[in-house]
Amino acid sequence: MADRPPQSPNERDQARQARLRQALRDNLKKRKSQLRGRADLAAAEAGVSSEPDRAADDRSRSDAPDRE
16 A cells, blocks of 8 residues: 555545446446346247347338438
């Protein structure tokens, strides 16, 4: 700790907030990845593809009127 210059309370709070923000972001990414993995596993067990149905997306786009 002697290597760091003394910080004002405001600088310490800002550094703490930045660390917490980064930790929350990392945690959210990890949880999303876990959920995707579980969804893929459940889909594989059910014999269903977990990939989005691109054909249905294309059909819905072609049916929709242009909004220009």
